Amino acid sequence: MRTHFEPEQSNEFEAAKELFIRRCSVWAGEQQLTVDPFILDAALDFRHYSVDGRLGFWTVDLVRAFLLDWIPRQVSVSADDAADIPDMLLTMLRYLHHTALDDPTGDALPDIETAIAATAGDTFRQAMSDERNFGIAKFWAMRAITSGIDPTDEVAMRRFADSARAGRVEHDDAILNDIVTRHLRGDGGPPARACSQLPVSLPPEHELAAMAEDNRLVRQLRALTDWVGAGRALTATGQLKLVDARELIELLGTGDTVDPVVGGRVWRTKSSTELAGLILVVEWAKKLRLIRVVKNRLVRVAKSQPLLRASLALWTAAFNTFNELADAVVQPRVYGHAPGMLHDVFDEAVPDVLNTIYGMPAPVPVKRLAESVWLSCQAAFGLDDEDEDEDESQQSIWRQTVEADLRRMLRILAEAGGVEQAIGPADPMFLEDLSGSDGSDGLDGCDDLDANDFAASLQSISTGLPPDARERLRAALAPDAGPVETVALSHLGTHAVRVRLLAEGRYMPLVGELTDTDPARLLGMIAQHYTPETGREEILRWLAAHGGEEAGLDSLLDAVRSCSFRHRAAAMLDALCTAQPDRTALLQRLRSDAALGSIAVQFLVEDEELDPDSLTERESLLAVTEQLIQLLEIAGPDAVRESFAQASSSDMRDLFGALLGSGHPDATGLDELRRLVVEPLQHRGNRRPARKRPSRSVRSVRPKR
Incomplete structure (x- = not known):
């Protein structure tokens, strides 16, 4: 059976649950173990309605979350009646292991068994008894049970609901208010399912560490931190002194020019804030907590030393902090003007762009990314391509400005060693999903990955592209349109994105991680x-x-x-x-x-x-x-x-x-x-005879991969 289904594959998931529960129940009986199909169903739902949706993936933390949070919130039974649930969960996990349905990237069964033993008993009983852990539906269901009402008796439950609305059912208002508040905030609800990701190949970690050791950004951050030393005084406005800025430009190799000559004229640099490359490195170091400002002095953060020594960890942290640097990368938006639209969605656009590039078998055309980023900006600012309040030429200018900011963002990431830019023909896969006219661009789905269709793995930054965007892309990416600018993640960039997504609970398969698996x-x-x-x-x-x-x-x-x-x-x-x-x-x-x-x-x-x-x-x-x-x-x-x-x-x-x-x-x-x-x-009795027998030919029941 499969152990992963997309949210919309409800029929397939229900059939798999039925099969699993049927087989697990038989196995448990053979082992003289007790298991309740309802609890098996609940455990499978718990994993299916999760970020990654892997039914066979279990860890110590997931076991604790299921027993101490999900069951107390969802299952309307008393603590006494629920006492066997931890043992039933253990039976299910042992069956997963017995049939090799358990995910090898999860925790080992002995560790999980220890966690269940530690959670069962008083800890689980307390979680099941504390009304503050209940969901709204369970809160009232348990009130009804306490009142001697069978929750399956619809008539009795309607009378109970009327009494509750009339204020005739005793309960703790403070606890109920806490439950309702938590519900309105969305706390405890099922997380949104993340799109599946294709497996990636990476060099061994020691090679990645060597790459990071030689990385330009890592060298700059270390050099800046060493330069700050015991502290450096700032100007009255909290900026680097110009004399210090001149020194740092040479030390860090930021490429900035003080007093540039343009058109035969010298333009005097009046403030270090005009030196974009230097300011970017300084702000990056601040976000990483390598340095900070104390009493108008730039000082080192003592606790940053372990991070500074670990080149790969430093690089990864820096790359995954880039989305916090909007002020240093793109201009803030001025009301009524296009520059800076990307600034307002920068913290979301950066990870979405990188997620889209991640794992792609061919470099992604920047034009393709630009159209999706523009769509995000339109949504953020309530714009519409057909908005009568803005003429077409104005929106075209805004779109081009957003694309220019995106290109600057990608250039900075390339200089930092996170992405690789190139000029060349676009892979045909980036045109395959643009032929329709329904606004669906292939970037908005989370379907199971088709092993023979890489285009299905493209992820959107927003929703489907409109017809005019699709037309622009068809023209720009056509085989006879000439070379285009493309971008791909470097090995270091791929590693950093994978680390971030793993921290979000995503499944990020890595070629080679199964070498020791049975x-x-x-x-x-x-x-x-x-x-x-x-x-x-x-x-x-x-x-x-x-x-x-x-x-x-x-x-x-x-x-x-x-x-x-x-x-x-x-x-x-x-x-x-x-x-x-x-x-x-x-x-x-x-x-x-x-x-x-x-x-x-x-x-x-x-x-x-x-x-x-x-x-x-x-x-x-x-x-x-x-x-x-x-x-x-x-x-x-x-x-x-x-x-x-x-x-x-x-x-x-x-x-x-x-x-x-x-x-x-x-x-x-x-x-x-x-x-x-x-x-x-x-036993159904005779039906109208049908003379045609089932065909001898072998029809396809090929498993979906």
Whole structure:
């Protein structure tokens, strides 16, 4: 089964929950453990409605959040009735581990077991008993239960609600006010789901540290901090003295010119504030708390020494503080004038632009970024391309000014070593999603990443681009339009963005981080979160670390064979075969494999490497059985039963007899097919005969990756 679904994939998620709860409950019974399907459902909802949505990803902090925050807020049961919930959560997490559905980037099971043991008992009981932890609905539900009312009795609950509105139900007003205030602030609600990110490849950390050690910005920050020393006096207005500024320009290499000569005339520099490059470095150091102003003196911050010594940490902190430097990068907006529009959205635009560039397989055209940033500015200032109050030429000037500020921002980041700028042809992928006219530009979705469609991974800074913006982009990025300015993150920039997004709770796959993972979890992660290219690289790294291709490949195939879920096994095998030099050769080798043959045949037919009419009777029967078991897993029993809606009883009897006796290797799947599909259909009575039998051809049930 899949362990990650986008928010809009509610049907798929519900089917996966049903499958998981059914299988976990059976396993728990075999282990003589007690588990409540309601708690399993709650735990899966807790992870699905989260920033990253990974059902198998659990940490000590997430366990504590679920038991001490989510359950007390959401589940309307008394502390006594909830006493077994920590143990039930542990049972679920052990089942995740047993089936290799747990995310290997989460905390180890022994650490989680320790955390649950520490949370259970008095700590959990206290959290469940404290009304201040309740949500509004639970607060009143528990009041009703305390009053002896069954919350499932609609009539009684309506009478109770009337009494509560009339003020006849005893409660603590202060606690209720706190709950309502928290609710209105949005505290405790489900976080917004973040868009999925493509895996990235990075050099080892020691190489990144060496890059940071040689980085221009790192050298400037260290040199400035050393120069400040015990303290430097500022002017009466709190600025660097001009004499000090002259010294620092040379020391830091900021590129500023004092008393520049323009048109044969010397323009006297009257203040250090005119030296943009120097001021940027000084303000950057202030934001990082390397230096600060005390009594009109610039002084070093003593606690900054550990950061100054760690080059990679210093670089990362500096890069991720850039969005706080609007005043030093772009001009503030003057009312009624265009300059500085980007200034007002700078703190949001910078991370959004960098998030958009992150992980892209080709440099992004700056024009593409500029249109989305302009859209953000329009939204921030309540503008509209068709606004009658502003003529078209004025908006065009404003848009061009925003683009100029964006280019300055990117130039500064390039000088700092965070991005790489180039001039060249735009990759065709940046034109592929601009052909429509519905205002959807491909930058606004959070759909599951399609391994064969990198354009689907583009993220918006705002919403869909309007038709005129799409027309401008089609013209600017056309193959015959000539070279364009492009931008990509450097290795250091990619590292810094990844660190920031990880801190926000995002899942940021990194090629190589699964090298020490066992085969089942390796392939499970690759099948769901990697592209063919990054999946191939991850598998090659794993093979190199585990005895080479021959021995390692057998281990990976064994992991697929032992997978408890056929749809997941198919996705794992698909990822593994795609990573091989000859996908078809491996599938042909597996055609006679007892455990994987039916999946291999399915893929060979889909790849048009095998004619369905050439299948043996046994292969065809196994293939149909495989399809139905996978359909049962991904869509549920109703979907399978519906596929036989027009079949006669005799046809179904013959077919089901053949399917259940096919010898398919998935005994669990066959048993579920019998209990959940065959037996209910046999009890429904005769339907109008349909003479057409299900096709022998192998239809696609290819797992989504």
